[in-house]
Amino acid sequence: MEKFTTLQSRAIPLAIENIDTDQIIPARFLKATDKQGFGDNAFRDWRFDKRGNLNTDFPLNDPKYTGSILVAGDNFGCGSSREHAAWALVGYGFKVIVSSFFADIFKGNALNNGLLPVQVSEAYLETLLNTIKANPETELIVDLENQTIGIKGSDQQESFEIDAYKKTCMINGYDDIDYLLSKKEAIEAFELSRTN
Amino acid sequence: MGKTLFDKVWDAHVVDSIQNGPQILYIDKHLIHEVTSPQAFNELEERDIPIFRPNQIVATADHNTPTKNQHLPVKDELSRNQLKQLAENCHKNNITLYDLGHQYNGIVHVMAPELGITQPGMTMVCGDSHTSTHGAFGAIAFGIGTSQVAQVFASQCLLLTKPKSLRVTVNGKLKNGVLPKDVILYIISKLGTNSGTGYFCEYAGDVFENMSMEGRMTVCNMSIEMGARGGMIAPDQTTFEYIKDREFAPKDEEFENKVAYWKTLPTDADATFDKEYVFDAQDIEPMITYGTNPGMGIKISEHIPVLNDASFEKSLEYMDFQKGESLVDKPINYVFIGSCTNSRIEDFRVAANYIKGKHKADNVTAWLVPGSKQVEAQIIDEGLKDIFETAGFELRQPGCSACLAMNDDKIPQGEYCVSTSNRNFEGRQGQGARTILASPLVAAATAVAGKIVDVSKAFENAFEKELMS
Numbered sequence: 001m002e003k004f005t006t007l008q009s010r011a012i013p014l015a016i017e018n019i020d021t022d023q024i025i026p027a028r029f030l031k032a033t034d035k036q037g038f039g040d041n042a043f044r045d046w047r048f049d050k051r052g053n054l055n056t057d058f059p060l061n062d063p064k065y066t067g068s069i070l071v072a073g074d075n076f077g078c079g080s081s082r083e084h085a086a087w088a089l090v091g092y093g094f095k096v097i098v099s100s101f102f103a104d105i106f107k108g109n110a111l112n113n114g115l116l117p118v119q120v121s122e123a124y125l126e127t128l129l130n131t132i133k134a135n136p137e138t139e140l141i142v143d144l145e146n147q148t149i150g151i152k153g154s155d156q157q158e159s160f161e162i163d164a165y166k167k168t169c170m171i172n173g174y175d176d177i178d179y180l181l182s183k184k185e186a187i188e189a190f191e192l193s194r195t196n
Numbered sequence: 197m198g199k200t201l202f203d204k205v206w207d208a209h210v211v212d213s214i215q216n217g218p219q220i221l222y223i224d225k226h227l228i229h230e231v232t233s234p235q236a237f238n239e240l241e242e243r244d245i246p247i248f249r250p251n252q253i254v255a256t257a258d259h260n261t262p263t264k265n266q267h268l269p270v271k272d273e274l275s276r277n278q279l280k281q282l283a284e285n286c287h288k289n290n291i292t293l294y295d296l297g298h299q300y301n302g303i304v305h306v307m308a309p310e311l312g313i314t315q316p317g318m319t320m321v322c323g324d325s326h327t328s329t330h331g332a333f334g335a336i337a338f339g340i341g342t343s344q345v346a347q348v349f350a351s352q353c354l355l356l357t358k359p360k361s362l363r364v365t366v367n368g369k370l371k372n373g374v375l376p377k378d379v380i381l382y383i384i385s386k387l388g389t390n391s392g393t394g395y396f397c398e399y400a401g402d403v404f405e406n407m408s409m410e411g412r413m414t415v416c417n418m419s420i421e422m423g424a425r426g427g428m429i430a431p432d433q434t435t436f437e438y439i440k441d442r443e444f445a446p447k448d449e450e451f452e453n454k455v456a457y458w459k460t461l462p463t464d465a466d467a468t469f470d471k472e473y474v475f476d477a478q479d480i481e482p483m484i485t486y487g488t489n490p491g492m493g494i495k496i497s498e499h500i501p502v503l504n505d506a507s508f509e510k511s512l513e514y515m516d517f518q519k520g521e522s523l524v525d526k527p528i529n530y531v532f533i534g535s536c537t538n539s540r541i542e543d544f545r546v547a548a549n550y551i552k553g554k555h556k557a558d559n560v561t562a563w564l565v566p567g568s569k570q571v572e573a574q575i576i577d578e579g580l581k582d583i584f585e586t587a588g589f590e591l592r593q594p595g596c597s598a599c600l601a602m603n604d605d606k607i608p609q610g611e612y613c614v615s616t617s618n619r620n621f622e623g624r625q626g627q628g629a630r631t632i633l634a635s636p637l638v639a640a641a642t643a644v645a646g647k648i649v650d651v652s653k654a655f656e657n658a659f660e661k662e663l664m665s
Contacts, residue, residue: 018507
């Protein structure tokens with residue numbers, strides 16, 4: 001897994017609530033047996049119409065927006081557990097997703113792929129969306145070590161929560177398998193100790 | 197202080213705890229399917245890690261399988277390849293697979309309970325968010341991502357932070373025509389799609405106590421649609437009777453010993469929950485959704501709410517519905533009865549009971565997709581297939597089918613489908629398709645009428661007629 005410490009980048013605003021993982025990557029693209037290529041189909045049915053024409057109204061297609069941070073509406077990543085959604089966002093080039101609320105399974109999947117979910121207050125989300133829309137060249141600064149997100153050149157900053165264990169994993173590029181394998185003896189002892 | 201059902205099962209599976217971090221939770225049963233497992237198998241192979249406990253894994257082919265001509269090679273090359281990979285991976289690693297055509301093949305959340313694999317007090321996972329279904333037995337069951345599938349392959353464990361607890365109680369007697377699907381759609385419509393996020397939910401009260409196992413599975417199945425990773429119902433006599441004598445259920449003395457343990461699992465009277473909601477069964481009516489998430493549901497007798505909110509308006513625009521309108525009498529061309537929510541024998545009995553002696557409307561294409569080979573066999577044995585076919589319904593072969601339209605069972609662009617599945621997301625049943633979630637009864641009534649009908653009225657009338665005669 002890639003390491004993550006700090007990121008300074010422009011951001012793409014996507015002010016839609018309850019974005020489910022079926023929108024992030026539609027089911028018909030889940031037939032691959034590796035993790036490559038999902039980025040091409042990220043938000044496929046919002047980026048393109050049924051004939052394959054670019055939907056120019058969609059923020060990801062708007063040339064004035066760019067960057068590796070996606071700022072999205074409340075309850076991002078709800079629905080299906082498909083990790084393909086995280087692979088699609090990473091494949092598209094995102095490193096951070098900002099929202100006022102994340103669905104559980106998506107959040108875990110994102111963290112397992114070096115994609116940082118940054119949960120901010122509703123008011124701060126509003127500020128970010130408005131600031132980016134007013135000036136698409138706005139850069140955001142995400143500092144995982146200090147758990148802060150801010151707008152470059154502004155003192156409007158907010159701190160965010162992250163599990164201490166997951167933070168260590170993100171900063172060092174560790175994954176859970178390494179840790180679980182180191183606990184094999186305890187796991188085997190647990191199996192032997194069970195009565196029910 | 198007393199413990200909840202969830203606490204008891206969770207605590208019995210904690211291997212170790214990381215200070216200020218997650219816990220290592222032991223997983224009893226790991227269910228896998230073709231779509232979310234290949235990358236996990238690859239991961240282990242690349243890192244040269246063996247599968248730790250292959251005999252605790254059960255595989256089935258369900259997500260992308262065709263529902264017609266299952267004896268022929270799968271036409272779609274990508275699907276065929278994914279199924280082939282699953283078979284190869286299972287064979288290489290000594291994992292039991294109920295492949296396409298096997299007598300036990302079926303949707304993972306239908307197959308495991310009916311074989312007695314799902315049992316109270318277990319921890320169960322699957323790379324599928326509707327794994328919450330198995331909570332109906334008093335198991336901790338939840339969906340995981342593919343990285344976690346790899347973790348369970350490697351260690352039979354997961355690193356997890358214990359979720360908070362939530363209880364939804366529904367007391368009273370359900371009205372005629374109100375099915376378990378209506379109960380859960382009602383709950384989600386009241387609580388919203390993210391009220392359960394960060395929580396594990398227990399369903400309690402007379403309504404669930406009096407419900408069949410199949411109904412309980414329908415309810416627990418949709419826990420994820422309110423954000424809860426899982427839902428649970430306390431195991432009781434109904435649970436024990438359902439499990440007894442099933443293929444992989446404990447037998448004889450072992451069964452009796454298990455039952456004695458399972459009886460200790462229900463939530464203690466003095467246990468407390470982080471959040472509680474209470475509803476009255478009499479307030480629930482047959483439900484229907486009008487928007488693009490499962491929380492956007494109303495009683496069929498109600499009108500779409502009038503809200504000024506951009507996401508709400510985007511949703512109505514996609515569905516081509518107006519604020520304040522009623523959905524009764526909306527013409528519908530597609531009806532789907534199936535999915536891990538409603539594809540068990542009771543669902544088809546309800547549908548057949550309504551359909552018997554009637555005929556599908558000419559404008560409707562109606563697909564009935566059983567949840568498993570065993571359900572399919574039961575439909576035939578009980579004579580339901582004849583009822584369906586006489587009425588113009590098409591009985592297909594088992595699989596996830598039009599719930600997520602990974603196979604050919606897609607609803608065309610712009611068409612409405614009254615569906616017994618669990619998600620009405622944009623494009624869920626095919627690009628541009630518009631999904632309306634409902635119970636098998638509402639779906640059957642829609643197929644017969646060719647439009648949405650208020651089944652609560654039909655039942656009121658029937659009841660009145662009964663009183664008059």
